[in-house]
Amino acid sequence: MIQIETLVAFFVYLVFLLAIGWFYYKRTVSIEGYILGGRGLGSWVTALSAQASDMSGWLLMGLPGAVYLGGLNEAWIAIGLFLGTVLNWIFVSARLRVYTKQTETLTLSSFFESRFHDPTGLLRIGSSIIILLFFTIYSSSGLVAAGKLFESIFHINYDVAVISGAVVIVAYTFLGGFSAVCWTDFFQGALMFFAIIVVPAMGVADNGGVSVIEATMHAKNIATGLFHTGTGELLSITAIISTMAWGLGYFGQPHILTRFMGIRSVKELPKATIIAVVWVFISLGAAVVVGMVAIPMFDGLTGGDQEKVFIYMISKLFNPWVGGILLAAILSAIMSTIDSQLLVSSSALTEDLYKKLFRRDASQKELVLVGRLCVLIISVIALYMALNPNNTILGLVAYAWGGFGAAFGPVVLFALFSKKTTWQSALAGMLVGTLVLIVWKQAGLGSMMYEIVPGFVANLVTILLVNLVVPQHNDEILREFDRMKAGLNED
Known part of the structure; x- marks a missing residue:
């Protein structure tokens, strides 16, 4: 049965997001403002x-679900992502x-x-096509997460749940562009941080402490360490590398890289780096x-339900008012990524x-x-893909994340x-990297080594x-590179 308190918390939160979108709708008049917010973001x-x-939603749903099934072995994903974040x-x-800024480019x-x-324009056109391909897959993962969340909370049909989540996300992205997305992500990031600390702390206390959790994992043959499987076998180097390789994806993620492009000044980056690293750790x-x-x-x-453990935990441990706020944090995680991907x-x-x-x-x-209309078009395609309830959040994210890392990571570096x-x-590198990733994935070799x-x-x-x-041998390109290096100290 739907709790009225949970409904109220969700409604207030969604109205708040839409208000931000409307606020920036009136202030977005140029394509630079819509895409990069006029390069005016502060460090926080x-x-x-x-x-x-x-x-995104995989932090609160996909990753906990993987650990629930596989144990502490899956923490290598988190280690790889942390290292990738720091290096990026x-x-x-x-x-x-x-x-x-020097080249006056927005994307x-x-x-x-x-x-x-x-x-030839092939670099620009080719990379745009790759972005559309993998972001459509990535966006559908967010809608799958939204569908599972709405389905679990409100006990509504999965298809209706997916569509409901899509309407809200598309609305404020359509209205406000980059500024609305970044400011909503700011509040969503703060709420996610609060939830991800409070919920496991309460869960440990409710379960009787770490010893009870460890004993249960041993009884179920679930890995309690980083280097051994649940049955005591040594984890292979290939498995560790494959899992940590998630960190390679950071160098090629357009929705993260655009945040670097939109900051007000290079001088604000050291502070932003500290905030980001602490948050992600x-x-x-x-x-x-x-x-x-x-x-x-x-x-x-199993069967995708393991990705709902955070939702189940909130429902079990907290009263409806607090639970509504914490469940809104999951919606925050979902929205904060899919809005960026759509943009x-x-x-x-x-x-x-x-x-x-x-x-x-x-x-x-x-x-x-045209930018706003494109948001609608991409959303419809992603929505169609998300209507398959058998898709897992982590599976969709892994493919799209790997696609960007393989296609763009080395090129950016x-x-x-x-x-x-x-x-x-x-x-050549971009095309070969993309082709190898797709062939590797379609050949079923992903179980041996993550395709990234x-x-x-x-x-x-x-x-x-x-x-x-x-x-x-182009002297102008060489001079521009030197000017970029000099600009690191001048901006």
């Missing part, structure tokens, strides 16, 4: 919105902010074209604890395809309108750290080899 908003959009903020954020695709002086650790605490609390959850996909269609191929002289008003890389190298690893390596090796055959 940049940090929390980047991490909230990064972690330290090595990528400042250079990308300076370079995209990752347009940055690739401008950075490498691609005369605590959040990932707490999510692992949620999965472990759920093992003695709930028996026999980046819209940017790819608007700035990198529509304007590039069809309407070079389009007005700012026209581009903002070479763009920021190698002045000798050519557009031919970048294009062969895709990322293939991309990197291809760039190195093509650089030997087609070295960079």
